[in-house]
Amino acid sequence: MKISIVFSIIMALLLLLSACNTIEGQKDNSETSVAETISENVPSDIKERFCDSERLRVYRMNDGSIKAYVDEWGKEYDLPSTFINDSEKITGCGGSISKVGDNIYYTLVEETSETTIAIRTAKLSKGADKAVCGNTDVDVNCVSMESGDVFGFDPESLDIGFYEEDHGALFFGDNLAERHIVVMKTTDGGMTWVKAGDDSNLKSLNYHSRLIFAKFINDNEGMASFCYFGHSDMCQHTFVTVDGGKTWKHLSVDYGDYPPIDSGGEDGCSYEVRALDVENGVYKLTLKRYNSTKDLPDVYMTSDRIDSGYSFSETEPSGISVRIGDSETLSLCCMKDGSTKACVAGWGKEYELPSMFVADPEDSSSRTIRACFLGDSIYITNIEKTGDATVVIKSAKLSKNSDKAVCGNTDVELNCVYLDDEPFSFEPQSAWLSFYEDDHGALFLGDNYLTRHLTVLKTADGGVTWAKAGDDSNLKTDSWHEWVDFAKFVSENEGMVSYSYYGYEEMCDRTFVTIDGGKTWKKLSVDYDSNTPADTPDDGCAYEATSLDVENGVYKLTLRRYNGRINLPDVYMTSDRIDSGYKFTE
Template structure:
């Protein structure tokens, strides 16, 4: 459960924290810019036993360039703590605590009260007392606790990184608390380094006894997004006086050209380990161990594992069981003559002294293991106790569906394997997000989200597991997906929370059961369908079980409409519902697909009442065919219903009126119907009063606004176009009103900026004569902004580099806001002067910038606007062509102060194929900083096999460049959509990496190039594996000639 993971991380989840890995600067040639690998300073603050709050005096940080050795003497506090008060108080343990979890081996429980994640709550079982630790900054995280007969010891960390990333320090806080909640003793120790790392350093904590605390400190250096590598260093500190002073154990240990992946420090008081990754792609790693509490570290060869080098081996971890150390390794090898089939095994080694290791077991992935002592090191473990004596452990094995389930009845002294007849399947090998037993009979398991993220329940003590039948989930693109968050057990009831996500909605429902078998939908707790479909103030979303959830933001009220066999609320509800909402009553009209062909039904509901009424709309008998419907009321009694559809152009098929609040409807005569292009959608159909109404169609292929915009002045009897011809480009009408004696039609852009409102209106006093106005005159209010980015896609592992934003204002003028220059430049056109559907691009380099766009809206020319920092002058250059270019993209940038380029990419044009291909149609270069541009011959440019678009087009030097297609071209290999040029764009060479990623299209389609550099005679090509999960790993390849490529390393 994600929520529990967050709680466990922020509060107390484990004494063994996962490493926070961060890259540092690396040059493309493999060298490293060394960060700060020195021992951090420690400053110590002592407090008297009577002090229960930590108070500090802010001072200016000292200016030091060389870190001093760790200090064990108390000195004045030299850096400000943002939060100066940390307090502890007694807390009454509530009966309905949200969540609590036993801290293994400590006798302490952590819990969350009333969704309060800012404070820390502890319950000491032996004392039967709860405590609340408060820090006003919310930046102090408790990492470990220790309980003796009389005292509670707490070790916490204050890290200001999340408040101000410039602070080059963190603080370690230790506290001694008695049973009354008084802080008898507290210490703050400051860890400082010369330069703030890219992210917070990793610190691991262990409290072994009141006189022996440990800290493992790692410093990871800076990160460079283009050439990532790590300088890493670890240092162990020990305190024997409850954190009053800290002393380093041994010398700092570290290196370069690699990174730390994980460690468990310490497994015991003296023994621990960490893993150093030399190359993750090829599983090259080293395991270092310590037997003196981190004073010294030794490379552990594990020579007993795969001594003949037959397998591809990966280290899995070490645990301590019955005074023995158990190490696990995963291994695999290709089976000769069986294609891609692999043999997978697990090696188990044991040691009694942490230095000499013996191979004790080898098992295949799919075979249950008899070795209880190494349970947990293969992949994932969850453990919970239901009382002082009875507890459960869940163990899942890597790359298998195998589950081991253990039970203890003596508080954890001994464990017994429980029989499992039917274990959860389907991607369970990817691990678990949560697992818990509620009673000796009931419990649940939640699989990791990137498997299928589903929950399984048991009602027979774990012998069998099955999915909770609360409703069939929808997982396709149209409906989005369901993420089952958790199951809670409260007052004898099980509550299942499910998050429903889609492109346009996200909301949570809860389902209740008393036996984990029969479920019912209950009121959502506190989450609404915030981005769901809405109409006139009503948000509505169909639940996967057929129920409909309504939310009225104005009322702050939910309504749940249960599914009925005689009524079918399907996807049409999400497409074309109409609604009427007053202060106390609401009605939702929807198309009904019930067996008796009722054309329309309605749902009525009242404020402050959870009941809803569902009934068919009382229309006159008849056969009503329609595709779209709209309904609106002009007062509490009078309303109108529009039924529109084909089969050819969209027309008003039926038009109804009610004068009794919807009880009865009378069809109105329509003599002259609108006729709107059949590919359009109806955006608005409504009556303003009993005489005047409108029907507006969306923009599709016809730029004549009047042909899709109709009004009526005789109660809907006749409909006529607004004007004879109104050419405004990609614009559509979306609303209609009457103010101050004028009828106003509101316009918006249909495409480009995403159907946003524009400051233009059609205005008339008689519904016959219309004029286009800008209102108010000369307004400088900013109406909308949009970022213009460099060629990196927004979903790339490296975020798009935002160069500047353009703003269009109510007076129609467009401005460039250049954040890097702190400057705004007025562009020489208004918003409606250009067609925003056509490509545009921009870049800034030093003190110069260019904006490239199509000025004519026909694709027959480009205009280059050049401007400089500190000046409002703009130089315009226009380049025209003999024939228009099809749908296209533009890429532009400068290589240096003088040399720059502009790519114009065209879709289509292939002599044998009408679509699916792109090529460089036009290429222009400048050698004088953009003053003049020269056309480059593109006749030899390749047709790249694409289904989507170009992702990269750039020059690394004046002659060496690259064009690359997006990975979505799923049936084409990398070399069919990635080319480089070495002669300035005259000829192009395909880039073939099939030897590294497999030559078949289904293997290397998911990779795409995202950068090319040329440094000192070497090509550096950066490739992103977009299809490999959420991490999207990146790899760096080199070449001396641009033809033969070699893999260099993985780029983090």
């Protein structure tokens, strides 16, 4: 399938590892710019952190009070101490933040039973010194299965957004076979929420299809879409309303010469709605495309109405902009003349890369692009699979004080054998890039077999050449379901790799450290004290290491916690060495 476009976008997936400490888990539905850095004026008497983003910080203090800080406005607000009752029941990854004009709406959903939730919203206004707060208890007693099972709230199927002052919508889903969605609306800034209307047909056809996009653009018009599964038609799991959510119907589009395929293969693709924007009366859908297991460049559809009439648009951006560090923006694109360009907006510079930096711009499955920002340099790698156990690594170093990119090309054979004599099979999603000092970096490449083995390569010349770091034969997990959560070197000798949890196995069994530059790896050692991880979801929580930072000789681990099917607030461990001695910190 080929749609005529001005440029062939060559970034399908870009994971960023930077020297900056990024804040994860906050859901931000506004497009308004924010202050680029978080204030250093963080209170010392924090008991719990609920929200720690650039736009808003919300903490429970040691005295039981709850404070909200908006650094952009230089303001501090008091929230009711009962705004958050049981932090272990809060869903939505720490809350949802929407900014409309000079107002910020912070919304939390707390699960009170399988069929009841409490919606709590705080409205913070730039022109006011006090927060306005609301609390709505909701009984979601709809029946979403023919068997008569009651609604079972699923914290991961939650989307909240305000589209004009004091007007917003909340979508939340169940955990049953058809993934039904309930829609609530507010017109008083979240003080009260009521059911929008009849959403009985707002459901997916499969348990594996979760809500992936939900948005109201005004009081009457909204859209909700589930992710694809089994190459189902996008319109079957995308719904629109034109009466404020009172009723919902399926989206209608005109695929023209590019209809979706009914099954995976090389002869077409499936579509998935990821965004809806409206400008000058034109509705624009951003569609993600899949071809079997491959991600293809996004395409776009436009219409003069929200519910139907969409057709493919020839207008696409010249590249995909992604955030590097705190403020720099990188665009990487392949031009019609065959050249490859890299632009850094923060520097006002454009760099030309070798035309073969991307072998086939139309085939996104042939490349895996990663980028890392360090000081005044950006390191880009393109990993192209040339065989089951061989890859070629193409690298480019962009420097702020130079007009030319420094590029390299390294063929690598990943010839380890560890599973029934099967060779290494590169998995593009398991690739991590980490630069820790000028021109010194590491590349972690994962496989697609049951034990998720990682191979570690290092460079000392900015990526011009790469070589195997050492013996990584034990750098693997016990389950195919575990993915690399983070992989990072903090110095030439010290590095850490951690896999996601599955089945409540102990964090140290899936977190590895090296103190000799990757020549050998061993498992992490921590002191849980009285906070030991649980073996089952009913008697505690499981931990997952998500980041590692070092400051003044102190190593700080950020741990995500799970209790059954809900996320708990992050906790932290510190030590004076990378491999052991970690204890919980207040």
